[in-house]
Amino acid sequence: MWFYKNHAKKKMSFVVGIDGPAGTGKGTITERLAKKYNFVNIDTGATYRCVTLQMLREKIKLEDEEKIADMLKNIKIEMENQKGTLKVFLNGEDVTKEIRSKEVTKNVSQVSSIKQIRLSMATLQRKMAQGKNVIMEGRDICTVVFPTADVKIYLDADDEERAKRRFKQNQEKNIDMPYEEVLENIRKRDKNDKEKEFGALKVADGATVIDSTNMTIKEVEKEISKIIDKKLKAKKKEEKIYKERPETTWKKIERATIKAILHAFYKIVFRLEKVNEENLPMDEPVIVCANHLNTWDAVGLVVCSKRRIRFIAKEDLFNNGFLNWIGHVFDVIPIKRGMRDMEAMKRCIKALKNGETLGIFPEGTRRGLAKGAKVQNGAAYMALKTKVKVVPVGIQGSFKPFTKVTLNYGKPLDFTKNDDKNPEKEKLDQATKEIMDNIIMLTNSTK
Numbered sequence: 403m404w405f406y407k408n409h410a411k412k413k414m415s416f417v418v419g420i421d422g423p424a425g426t427g428k429g430t431i432t433e434r435l436a437k438k439y440n441f442v443n444i445d446t447g448a449t450y451r452c453v454t455l456q457m458l459r460e461k462i463k464l465e466d467e468e469k470i471a472d473m474l475k476n477i478k479i480e481m482e483n484q485k486g487t488l489k490v491f492l493n494g495e496d497v498t499k500e501i502r503s504k505e506v507t508k509n510v511s512q513v514s515s516i517k518q519i520r521l522s523m524a525t526l527q528r529k530m531a532q533g534k535n536v537i538m539e540g541r542d543i544c545t546v547v548f549p550t551a552d553v554k555i556y557l558d559a560d561d562e563e564r565a566k567r568r569f570k571q572n573q574e575k576n577i578d579m580p581y582e583e584v585l586e587n588i589r590k591r592d593k594n595d596k597e598k599e600f601g602a603l604k605v606a607d608g609a610t611v612i613d614s615t616n617m618t619i620k621e622v623e624k625e626i627s628k629i630i631d632k633k634l635k636a637k638k639k640e641e642k643i644y645k646e647r648p649e650t651t652w653k654k655i656e657r658a659t660i661k662a663i664l665h666a667f668y669k670i671v672f673r674l675e676k677v678n679e680e681n682l683p684m685d686e687p688v689i690v691c692a693n694h695l696n697t698w699d700a701v702g703l704v705v706c707s708k709r710r711i712r713f714i715a716k717e718d719l720f721n722n723g724f725l726n727w728i729g730h731v732f733d734v735i736p737i738k739r740g741m742r743d744m745e746a747m748k749r750c751i752k753a754l755k756n757g758e759t760l761g762i763f764p765e766g767t768r769r770g771l772a773k774g775a776k777v778q779n780g781a782a783y784m785a786l787k788t789k790v791k792v793v794p795v796g797i798q799g800s801f802k803p804f805t806k807v808t809l810n811y812g813k814p815l816d817f818t819k820n821d822d823k824n825p826e827k828e829k830l831d832q833a834t835k836e837i838m839d840n841i842i843m844l845t846n847s848t849k
């Protein structure tokens with residue numbers, strides 16, 4: 403176990419996106435949370451402000467696409483945390499204060515509406531976040547830049563309350579602007595930000611909306627922290643599940659020992675009988691597909707078959723510490739239920755390309771056929787996609803102690819001639835039916 407824990411350490415990349423209109427306290431909250439969690443703070447508004455400042459300096463008109471493209475090619479925007487404050491650099495020059503000037507603030511919303519600028523800034527923002535734990539604030543972080551962000555927040559507040567906050571902030575920064583002008587600016591910017599053709603400000607799917615009008619910064623911080631903590635915990639757990647344990651001598655010893663114990667147990671308690679095991683090829687990648695009666699049937703196939711089989715099992719199984727350990731010793735591939743789990747699919751295809759054997763229950767759940775569950779066509783998809791054979795297995799038995807359990811191995815179904823890289827649903831359904839028909843036949847005979 404200690405060995406596995408050592409290998410479970412992996413660099414994690416975590417993205418918190420905070421979207422919302424101007425003056426909701428996004429900047430302050432982001433700064434506080436970045437400090438608290440030691441996340442990299444990325445103020446995406448500052449990237450648009452830098453572009454605006456550069457356009458003002460170079461006197462580039464909003465409609466001059468060519469000059470904008472040239473400027474974007476050469477612009478260098480960087481952010482650095484210096485003693486807890488975010489410093490912004492434009493082509494090497496510290497512009498932290500200048501990008502908050504009246505002139506920039508007045509023009510930034512329009513500049514940020516230009517499609518080529520948005521595309522370029524989104525790419526830059528993604529690059530800034532690459533491989534890091536980040537907290538990003540802006541308008542389209544959770545909708546466009548990182549639609550799969552780990553935490554998505556939409557921070558909102560009443561516009562007058564926001565204007566009051568911005569006015570106070572300006573005073574602290576010695577920016578001279580009357581309250582009425584601040585409010586008018588905010589309203590204008592809200593309208594422009596929400597009605598933009600590209601990257602408009604809106605609540606992202608799955609985002610938590612927090613209205614901070616009557617909340618203190620501390621209360622908002624607490625609310626978001628709760629969401630981050632929960633997600634960090636879930637993500638750490640998921641990483642532990644998905645981490646593949648390297649094949650070492652120690653792992654091989656663990657596997658051989660568990661296999662020997664369970665094999666003996668199986669033979670005694672379930673009076674194991676194997677029929678036609680020679681149908682399981684030893685020298686090519688195959689998918690073993692069986693009917694699913696009981697938790698013990700997967701164990702039987704893995705510990706009693708002559709060939710090493712990597713089963714695919716629902717992710718929840720790994721929540722149990724003991725099963726998590728067993729799962730990693732036997733390289734079980736975790737799969738998320740109720741969605742197309744691309745990660746699981748990738749791992750399966752990689753294993754098959756590597757010449758390994760996969761074990762799948764197409765019924766998806768125990769006694770799925772009898773319960774009327776829809777048979778899954780993942781096995782057929784992988785067999786067709788990677789051109790491998792499927793060995794159907796019929797499992798028979800009541801799984802009551804000291805009664806017989808039979809593993810009836812059928813002749814391999816040959817999908818190796820398939821030339822269709824992206825098989826259509828009809829073809830997949832047909833292959834799935836062929837696999838299931840063979841399994842059913844094998845559950846009714848022992849020849």
Ligand code: DC
Nearest residue numbers: 424446447450510511514540541542
């Ligand atoms: O957050 P801020 O006030 O510094 O943002 C400046 C402007 O940039 C604001 O009008 C909206 C725009 N912006 C954007 O369009 N997309 C982002 N991700 C961030 C800011």
